[in-house]
Amino acid sequence: MGVAEPFPGPAGRPHGPVMDRDEVDRALARLGAEHEAVETSLLALQDHAGRRLLEGAELTGVTKDRWATAEQQITLLWGYFDAYTAALNGIRELRSRRRWSSREDLAELTERLRGRSVTVASQAAHTAPGITGPARLSEEFTLEELVARMNDLYAASLDVVVTADAVWSALPARIDLLSAELRRTRSLAHSVGVRPGEHPSGDELESITEELSTLRAQVVSDPLAFWRPGPGSAAPGGGRPDTDRYDRAARALEDVRREIEAVLQVRQDSEERLMRLRDVLSRADRTLTEARAARGEVLAKIAASEVPAVSGPPTALQERLATAAEHRRHARWHRLSPLLESLEREAEEELMRARESLTAVTAPLAVRAELRGRLDAYKAKVARQGSAEDPMLIERYDAARRMLWSAPCDLRAAEQAVLRYQHAAAEALAQRQDGPESGPTDRRGDS
Structure with missing residues (x-):
């Protein structure tokens, strides 16, 4: 109920002549x-x-x-x-x-x-x-x-x-609404196994419950302690209720509610996530198997090359995946939620490591393939320019080809042989462009 403004005072006058x-x-x-x-x-x-x-x-x-x-x-x-x-x-x-x-x-x-x-x-x-x-x-x-x-x-x-009425009108009702939301969240948390002493969110819910209970009792008995006067305000009731503690409790409850919803989401899509995890770990396992096979091939075909070792299958992740499946069977959603999140992250990292291992193991084969391609490309270039029959070029090409197509292949020596053929081809092409009298073809004609 409103109250009238402070009543006005009389104008008043100093003592003076008698009033008429x-x-x-x-x-x-x-x-x-x-x-x-x-x-x-x-x-x-x-x-x-x-x-x-x-x-x-x-x-x-x-x-x-x-x-x-x-x-x-x-x-x-x-x-x-x-x-x-x-x-x-x-x-x-x-x-x-x-x-x-x-x-x-x-x-x-x-x-x-x-x-x-x-x-x-x-x-x-x-x-x-x-x-x-x-x-x-x-x-x-x-x-x-x-x-x-x-x-x-x-x-x-x-x-x-x-002031007291403003605080009582604002805070207790809001605290009651937040308490009702807290009860719903606690019931939901209990349904997914989030309980005090077993999960941090369960402990947080207990803390929020105690805080709201204490806050409401203090607001009811001492409302003026929760009033923040307005700056420079002299009017009665100037200011606003201090809601800092309420706001902190509301934010904490919202954080817990989001976490509970995440756990509920785990309950709904856990089977699909477990299947994706199995697929990722299976791909990582296949990639490592391929890397081990490739390592044997590299060791047989490439000489004097340092080939990194290949790790074994991700057995630790497989065991944790089995634990996750066990949590799902027994509806331990609050334990499954963080486990799935870490497994998904680590499984992707494992797949990436397997791919990197395969790339590192097969790097010598890739180098050999690149050298073979470069050798054939220069041979084709020489043939287009009409210098394919040059004895020196034939000799250097055959030397490089024997190195690259023999096992085990010495990559360092093969690379030097390809470079020698590349330089000779470049020199032959340059001489051919300068004139027939100075090129290798002229020497073959004279002979």
């Missing part, structure tokens, strides 16, 4: 409107939902201390209002004695309207010791000073009521 009848009547009309606004605000404060909750709650901490002060302020405020009401009624009674007030009446009316004519008894002054300064037997106010004092007390009391 019209000035008195206007002042009384203004005071009457002011009195109605004051009463409306006080009744609204009295009926405020936050005030009723504060009165009925078992408060602790900051809220307990501030509400005890606010209760004293509200009691003192009503005492001031009663004094203000009595002063206004007295002024009205004096004005109503005569239709045409005498000079003496107007002087007294002026004094009551402008002077320190309101006396508050000592009982009101002692209601809240320390709030209004040292206790005195009585206090005297002008109407303007009394309204200013009531405004201060009203704003301070209203701030406590509005």
Whole structure:
């Protein structure tokens, strides 16, 4: 329920000339409107939902201390209002004695309207010791000073009521909704075997449960401890509820919920993932078998070559794959989830290592094939240029070919032989382009 804004104070004037009848009547009309606004605000404060909750709650901490002060302020405020009401009624009674007030009446009316004519008894002054300064037997106010004092007390009391109500309206309901989501997540986690002491997410759910329970109890008993005042705000209730702890719990629950959903997804697609894993490991095994066969061929066909060893089949991964299948059969989804993730990563790495091993083992064969291709390419080039019958080129080609097509093949020597043929071919082609008298063909013609 809303509460009216702090009531306005009278304009007030310094003591001066005696007021005439019209000035008195206007002042009384203004005071009457002011009195109605004051009463409306006080009744609204009295009926405020936050005030009723504060009165009925078992408060602790900051809220307990501030509400005890606010209760004293509200009691003192009503005492001031009663004094203000009595002063206004007295002024009205004096004005109503005569239709045409005498000079003496107007002087007294002026004094009551402008002077320190309101006396508050000592009982009101002692209601809240320390709030209004040292206790005195009585206090005297002008109407303007009394309204200013009531405004201060009203704003301070209203701030406590509005702030507590804002926190109670915001946080407990949100905590209850998050707690309901937490219960659903815990039930889901239990269904996939995520339990405290067995899985980190189960422990996290227990921690979140304790935090929300503690947070709600603290919010209910000490709402003002969860209020963050707005910068530079002097209005009652200026600021916002402090939701930092709630937000952290909500984020933690969201992280756990995602992990539980991942486990549920494992339950749904675990068979397909296990089949893919078996396929990847089978390909890795076949690739390693091919690499071992290729290594034997390389050792038989290539001489003086360092051929890396080939590792055995991924038996450790096969054993872990069998463990994963066992987890699936017994519905241990929370254990299967991380195991599948690591197996998928390591199986792909194993397949990559097998392929790299095959590439490394067959590298000498690839070098031999490249040298054979280069030799034949230069021979074809020489033939197109009409120098295929050059004896030197034939001799060097035959030497390189014997090395490359014999077993075991010495790659270093074969490469040198190919380079010698390549240089001779390049020289023959250059001489042929320079002229027939200087080329190798001319020598063959002369002979």
